[in-house]
Amino acid sequence: MKVNVVDITSKASGTISIKDEIFCLEPRKDILHRIVLYQLAKRRAGTHKVKNRAEITATTKKMYKQKGTGGARHGSKKVPQFRGGGRAFGPLPRDHSIKLTKKFKKLALKHALSAKLQEGNLVILSEAKLDKPRTSDLVKKLQKLDVTSALFLDATEFDKNFELASMNIPRIDILPVQGMNVYDMLKRDKLFITKAALKEIEGRLDERN
Numbered sequence: 001m002k003v004n005v006v007d008i009t010s011k012a013s014g015t016i017s018i019k020d021e022i023f024c025l026e027p028r029k030d031i032l033h034r035i036v037l038y039q040l041a042k043r044r045a046g047t048h049k050v051k052n053r054a055e056i057t058a059t060t061k062k063m064y065k066q067k068g069t070g071g072a073r074h075g076s077k078k079v080p081q082f083r084g085g086g087r088a089f090g091p092l093p094r095d096h097s098i099k100l101t102k103k104f105k106k107l108a109l110k111h112a113l114s115a116k117l118q119e120g121n122l123v124i125l126s127e128a129k130l131d132k133p134r135t136s137d138l139v140k141k142l143q144k145l146d147v148t149s150a151l152f153l154d155a156t157e158f159d160k161n162f163e164l165a166s167m168n169i170p171r172i173d174i175l176p177v178q179g180m181n182v183y184d185m186l187k188r189d190k191l192f193i194t195k196a197a198l199k200e201i202e203g204r205l206d207e208r209n
Contacts, residue, residue, distance in 0.1 A: 003117075004193065005124045013126040016195060022205050024120075027115035035100065035108035039183045044096040053078040053086030106205055112182040113201075116191045125156060125194045128174075129152050133164035142172070149189040154182055155196035169209040177201055 005013045056078040063074050074081075080088040116122040124144070130137060140181050142150070149171040152158075158174050166172050173188060175181075177200040185191055193201065 002141060003124055007124055007126045007128070008128065008141050008143075010073070010141070016124055016198070017200065018124075019202050022110050022118050022202060022206070025027050025110055025114040027111050027118060031104075031108050031111050032115065032186065035105065035112075035182045036186065038098055038100050039181060042097045046094045046096050049093055050089045050090035051089040052088070052090065053080065054088045056084070059083070063105075066139045067203040096127075108182050110205055111181065112185045113191075121190050123192045124198060125152075125192050127150055128192070128194050129159040129160050130165055133161040135168050137171060138162070138165040142169070147149065147172075147188075147190050149186040150192055151175065151184055151190070152192045152194075153177055153197045153201070154194045154201050177204070184194075 001024055002102055004016050005016050007013045011097045049157045053076070059078040060076065066073055075083065079085050113122065142148075152162075152172075152175070153176075154168070154174070155177055156174060163174060166174055171188065173184060175184060177197050180201065
């Protein structure tokens with residue numbers, strides 16, 4: 001499939017062929033939902049913890065007589081019924097991550113790219129470069145492209161001027177191809193991919209690799 005290429009000033013810059021098996025799938029919400037859950041679960045620290053009764057410091061002496069008090073019988077102040085006692089069945093440190101195969105992760109990336117193309121929110125850039133690291137200049141260029149929320153993907157490292165100019169713009173993210181992921185792609189309205197990044201993406205998602 002052929003798509004148009006534009007530069008950062010929104011001017012047409014020719015066309016380029018993209019692979020149908022990567023960008024032209026019928027997007028499946030169940031696959032996208034599952035990979036987003038995987039990413040968010042993996043981010044969780046899992047360090048929340050409470051003390052159980054074995055970890056509470058308190059006297060082990062019997063609190064009061066077994067009978068004759070008119071109240072329930074207790075032999076420890078560490079039990080959950082008392083203020084300062086141990087928590088019963090409380091959270092402990094754990095790993096929240098779930099497992100997905102490499103094949104599934106590749107498939108999810110293809111469906112995310114296909115979804116963006118189908119929505120008309122995928123744009124191929126000739127390159128993501130600026131002459132000067134000025135945020136105001138980049139904002140004007142984004143306004144010409146009618147963009148308020150976007151993710152830019154480039155090969156290896158971003159142009160330093162572009163990187164510095166984008167840092168202070170809300171809802172504008174940049175990522176090298178190595179960090180490409182479904183959650184960040186779906187989080188932003190537009191997806192911009194440079195020609196150099198496109199080549200790496202197609203190589204990474206090729207079925208033969």
